[in-house]
Amino acid sequence: MERRSFLRGAVIGTSAAAFGGTLWQGAASAAPAQPGPGPYGALGPADANGIQLPAGFTSRVIARSGQKVAGTSYTWHNAPDGGACFADGSGWIYVSNSEINPSGGAGAVRFSSTGAITGAYRILSGTRTNCAGGKTPWNTWLSCEEVSLGYVYETDPWGVNAAVRRDAMGRFKHEAAAADPVRRVVYLTEDETNGCLYRFIPTTWGDLSSGTLQVLVAGTATSGSFSWANVPDPDGSPTATRSQVSGAKRFNGGEGCHYANDTVWFTTKGDNRLWQLNLNAGTYELAYDDSLVTGGSAPLTGVDNVTGSSSGDLFVAEDGGNMEICLITPDDVVASFLRINGQSGSEITGPAFSPDGRRLYFSSQRGTSGSSSGGITYEVTGPFRA
Template sequence: MPLPTPNSHRRTLLKTFLYGASASTLPWLTGCGSDGTSPVAAGGTVTPSGSNRFGGTAVNTAQFRFRNIGPLGEADANGVRVAQGFTTRVVAISNMPPASGATPWHIFNDGGGVVPRDNGGWIYCSNSEVPGVGTLGFQVPQLAPLANPIENLVPGLGGASALVFDPDGTVVDSYRILTGTTFNCAGVITPWKTWLSCEEIPTGLVWECDPFGQNAARSLPTLGLFSHEAVAIDSSRKLIYMTEDMPDGRFYRWVPAANDWPSGAARPMFNQGLLQVLKVGGAGVEGALKSPQPYTWVAAANPGSPQSDNRLPDTTVFDGGEGVWYQNDRVFFTTKGDDRLWMLNTSAQTIEVAYDLSTAKAPNNILSGVDNITMTPFGEVLVCEDGGDMQVVVVYPDGVLVPLLQIVGQDQSEIAGISFSPDGKRMYFTSDRGGPNPAGGYGLGFGMLYELQIPDSVPNVIL
C-alpha cells in the first residue's frame, strides 16, 4: 500500500482498520487547547515584557524561547532528533504499566495536558483514540445514519488516562479517568483542574474528567454533538472554542447562560448555553490568506442533534479542524485539509491565516500535516505533525519556522499531546503509533509517550 499523503494520512489508516484489519496491521492505526493561563509555569529565568502579533509577551527574537536553539542533531537512542542540550526519555508505552502496580498505559494516546499536584509533582492526562462503530461516520460520512445509532448502543474502547509524576519527574502511578467512549482525540486542561476529552465521531461529546481519579467523568451535551477534535477556554470572557475534524467541519463557540457561569463563579456548570458557528465576512477565507477579515457568530441549528446533519450553508467550512489554543485575546487553530494555522483576534474581531503550506516559501515551509498545538507565553505556536516529517515545529509571529524535534523511524505515526510540566522544564509529546522494536529501539506500535527535557540555557518564563 503506498504511503498516504499528509492530509489523508489518518483517514487512510482508518480505512485499513475498519475494512478488514488484522493483528499485523493494527500497529499502523492512528490514534489540544488552553485557557491561556498555563502553557508554561513559574520557575524560569526570563520575565518578558511587551506584546506581539500573536498575543505573546516577547517583542524581539532574543526573548523567544525556542527561536535560537540551533539545528537538530542525529536521532538519539529513543529515535528523536533534538537540538544540542535537549534530551528525551520514554515515560509510558501502551499495554505496559509505567510504574510498579500502575494500570497499563492505554493504546493510541493522542491529545494531552498537565495538571499540577499539591506536592510539586504533576499529572499528565492523555486521550486514547481507539475507533469504534461511530468512527465509520467520521471516516465515511454517508455511513453516519447507520453507524451513529449503533454507536449509542455499543460502549467505546477509547477514553482517557492519567500519568502521575513526583516533583523529581519520577512516574509513580497511572489509572483510567474515562472509559466507554470512542475515538477520544484532543482536549484541554481547565482552569479549575479538570480534563475535557473530545470524542471525534459525528455524535461525539465532550467529557469532563477528574485528573485525580476521585470523581466519575460526565458528558457535556450542551457543547454540541459533532466530531469534536479540541477545546480552548477563554475564562476571562467565559467562552469556549471548539474545532470539528470533518472535511465540511465548522469552528464553534459555546456561550454559557448567565446562570450557568454566574459572576464570581470559578467555572461553568455546563448545563445550559448557546452553541454558535463561525461565519467569515469581508473577502472570506481567501481574503484571510492576505489580510485579517471580519467574522461573526451564528446560532447553531438544532444544537442537540449531530451538527453534520444540521449545517448552516452561510457558515464557514474549515477542512479538518485540529488543535485549538486560546491566549491573550488570540485563538489559534489548525486545519489539516489545507495545512493552515488560523488566528482569531478576539479583541479586533478578525480572522487571518498565520501559516499556509501552499503559499509558504522556503525555508519557512517545513510544516505539513498540522495537528495538535500549544503555545508559550512568548507567543510561540508549537504545532505537531500528523505524518508530514513527524516534527514539532514552532511558528513565529514574523513567519519564521523552527523545528523543535523530529521522530524518525515512525513515519506512519503522528505526534500529539504536547504539554509542559508546571516548571516549564519538561515537555510531553506522544507518538500515537510508536512502540518498541523487538530488535531494540523504537518503531511502530500501539502508542508511546515521550518527555523532552529542556536545558537551563533555553529561556523560561516567570508568570
C-alpha cells in the first residue's frame, strides 16, 4: 500500500478509526512532504479579522482574552493554547487551555447546531502553563502542564465533574496527548530539547488512575524500527523520566501529537519536523522536514499543534513562522491554508474541527499585542473537503 493511500484513510477521527477504514498492513516509506498547490487554492487578501483564507472560507472571532464570551458571563482566559471539540447533542463544545503561570487551567465554549454560542465556562483551575493536551475516546480532555515535573489533568468538557490529576501518566514537561483506542494507550510528547516520546498503558482502558508509563526506544537515525521500554520511576524525581532508560530516542522539543488509524504523527519544534510512527509495522519516519524541502522555500516552519480532517489532510499550526496553519495532503504536498496578519509576536494554537468537519477552531495565543492578555480565538467555516 502506498503511503498516500494509507494517509487518506488514516486521518479520519480517532473513534472512527477504531471501528472502520482500511487498516495499515505494511511499512511504506516515502520522502517527506514537499511544497505544492493546496487543494483549496491560493490565499486571498486579509479579511476584516486580518486572516487570509482561500476562496469560499470565512472567519469570525469567538473570544478574546480578558473579555466576556458573547452572551455569557465567562471571561475568556489568557494565552489560549491546545484545544479540541466534543459533540454535545446536535451542537458541540470547544475546549481551550490557558498557557499562563500561575493560574493556567482550561475553559470551554458551547455551540448550538447552528454554531451560535450558547455558553462558556471554566473546566480546570489552579494549574500551571497548560499548553496542549488531547481528547480521549470517553470524551474527556487531557490538559497538560508544560513545566518541569508537570502533570496531566483529566477534565470534563461539560464542566460538571471536577478535574482529576493523573499522576500515573508521569511527571515531566508535558505537551500533547493522543489516545489510541486500538492498543488502548495514550501517547505523550515532551517539550525538552532532549525530550522523549512516551505512551501510557492504563490498567483499565477508560480509567487513567493507574497504569504503566513507557518510553520509545530507537536509534539516532531519522527512520527505522522502534520499541517501548518501561519508565522505572514515572514521578521523575530524583531522575528525570527522559534519563531513566538507556536507548530512549531523543526528540528536539516535542509539540503536537495526533493519532488516527494505526499511526501517530507528532511535531518537534527544535528542528521543524513532523514525525510518523507506523504502529503496526513498528517503524518511524519523517513526514515533513523543512530542511529537506527542495525547489523553493519551506511553507511550514515553527511546527506546533497538529490535527487531522476527514479528508486525510493534516493541519499543522505554526509557532512563529508566517503565522500560518499549513496542511499536508495524503499526496505528501504541503501548502498554506490560512495566514494571520499583523500578529508576528504570537503563535497559532489549538486547531480542532467541529464534529461535522465544517468548522475549524484555533487561537492566536497573544494576538496583536504580543502579550498573553491579547489572545484571540477564531472559527473558520467553509468547504472543507470530506
